[in-house]
Amino acid sequence: MPYSNSPVFIPAQRVQNYHYAIRNIVSNARLQEEQGKKVTYLNIGDPILYGFQPPEELIEAKVLALRQGHNGYSPSCGKKDATEAIADDANTRGIPVSPENIIITSGASEAADLICTAMLNPGDEVLCPSPGYPLYSAIIAKLNAREVQYRLDPENTWHPDPEEIESRITPRTKILVVINPNNPTGELYPPELLRKLVAIARRHRLLVITDEVYHKLVYEEKHVPLASMAGDDVVITTIDSLSKNYMVPGWRIGWLAITNSHLIPDVHFAFIKLADARLCAPTAAQYAIRAAMKPRKDYIESVLHRLSAQRALTVEMLNAIPGISCNHPKGAFYVMGKADLAMLPFNSDEEFVLKLLHEKQILFVHGSGFGTDPLQGFFRVVFLPDVSTLEKVYRDLGDFMHQYR
Template sequence: MKKTEEVMKPITPAKRVENVKYAIRDIVAIANKAKASGKEMIYLNIGDPNIFGFRTPQHMLDAVTDAMNRNMNGYSPSSGIEEAVEAIRKQAARSGIQNIRDIFVSTGASEAIELCLTALLNPGDNVLLPYPGYPLYTSVVGKLSAEINPYYLNEENDWNLDVADIESRINERTKGIVIINPNNPTGAIYPPETLKQLIELAQKYNLVIFSDEIYDKLCFHGQSYTSLASLTQDTPVVTFNGLSKSYLVPGFRIGWAIFSGPEELMHDYIEGVNKMVRARLCANHPMQYAIKPALEMDQSHIQYVLGELEKRNRITDEMLNDIPEISCVPAKAAFYAFPTLNIPDRDLDYVSDLIRETGVVTVHGSGFGQKEGTQHMRVVFLPEEDRLIKAYDKIRDFTRKRYHSS
């Protein structure tokens, strides 16, 4: 009997990936087409300081090279090498964090975020996420079949947290609150008074606070910064941080999570996270040897970076606010601005056409979350001053032509 030939069907992806979006990288597809057409490109979309001339401190490179030469190239302990974990613990203590229950080193802060949310959220649960905020959070929550529960930052108040808005969105399925402080994409820093109000909310509604503090050392003009976990010993807090931004090694993919709060409240949850930490084996082993020298040795590069960023932030503020259709709250930290576009078009259409016509690559604000009826774009002001000025001149000319040509 002759066997009937069967035709294979296309492989269908799982439904969990339907809502996975990452605007920062997704916009690159449009940029690549513009580049292929011969456009001179100016990239203001990726927060990677190394591609704009900022260099990794040499003592960190030396530590990694030494580790590799000592053949530290196998697996590390799942939670991280001892010297790295201890250096993170000391750094947390210097920031005022007490009641530390556990620490693990991760493949970038992104992995720590995903592991900690995965260990908390069941399908149908929700976690409060800042809008605007880093799009990884919405992608992870969507992948877990949990619900995205956005709260909106207050642009009229320097993008500060609106605690009343946050409380109004808490329901019986809410498990946690995420803050990004300093904030990506707005560059805001949250004052201690606001953080204390957030802690009170968490205690009132039995929530975990996830505090993403990856930009903690990049605060402009000596502005004060407070780690949320330093303000409470009685609240479950998970603090995320890492080397990528302040220590200029995004490609090392080294981050961590710090668990603090009462033992009786944290124990089971931490063990749930650690099951996943053990299952994924470990973070990059030799790169972990950069953690101790980064946190405990020469920090002078940070002052240099801040000096450069402060100049570029000033240029961003002055030039973007000089365009009638754009208004921009000056960043207080990090290297992002999130200007409002006072335009009749969708922000995605605006930034897409901006790329095609000028080669200047920004990211649409809707990719970070924003209030309905508003339009924004995120700008990364890492490029050298002359490149920034050229980019903003192009944005001004494009906007003028688009909205003022007869």
């Protein structure tokens, strides 16, 4: 019997609902490249592809660790010096947490997976933002749990409505996911809103996952960690990583920090059991964590200086194209564009994005890949490339719109 007919080689059902649009769409771009065309990738948030560099002292610390022979496993929750440095930094920023409540993971991605795997039985519900970062939908689908979406409102700077969130809570709801600064919208939540989200978690005894992997990449305003509002009776797991704040996404170093872990000893123990079984996060890179927690202030300033110019150009040029508009993001390096599909011959955001790829070799991700309605015409732009590359992209987008309107 050929393999393709064998019941043994049918992928497990859970993978059918496992999507990650940011990378899935790349296969279309590769087809363009096979035809000898050069694609400008504005789909993935990898700063290294666009010339950003990590702070030199992080590289030195990791290389030194390798040379000094730190090539074995580390303790499963992370090296002591690294968890201490993370806890010190968190405390300075108002997040109450001790080193024993930190688990270092292979990126923030593994932290999200670990928390959900430890918490969720099939059918349990997780409140997730829509649009949202697709990792959460994928993990929840894998666990046969249920993602219950709450809406981020484009008319209200993509903020959620706390009343709507509360109305979606059922006896099966276990986790509330908050992403701040947000991917895909680039928006930042004000303290009043965060206070309301914490109050909901308190009233309904939910665990909060607050994903703050972009917390240093904030422009005019100040990022407020959700856990700084936890008091002593709400369990908040803050997810963070070196990937974006220090431009080392390939190092795969992230962590989760549990505030008020004393309220959930069994769950905390379950986190540790899962961490034990997967051994540890990359060891040598953990030697750079202390250096990361006290980088030169001018490093972050220079990154923000470059990103600010790219953001300004993006917002100005996109909003100047007839039929295109976008928000003015306050953090990260994403903006949500919107194509007015009513004036275009495309039936969905994905068709718009693919046509643009075929004709202009520009790759955005369609908003429905993050959960928006395909008819609304949203698309996410990563504004990491330099100003001259972005200028060309937006000029080409303008020509494309002119041609089809």
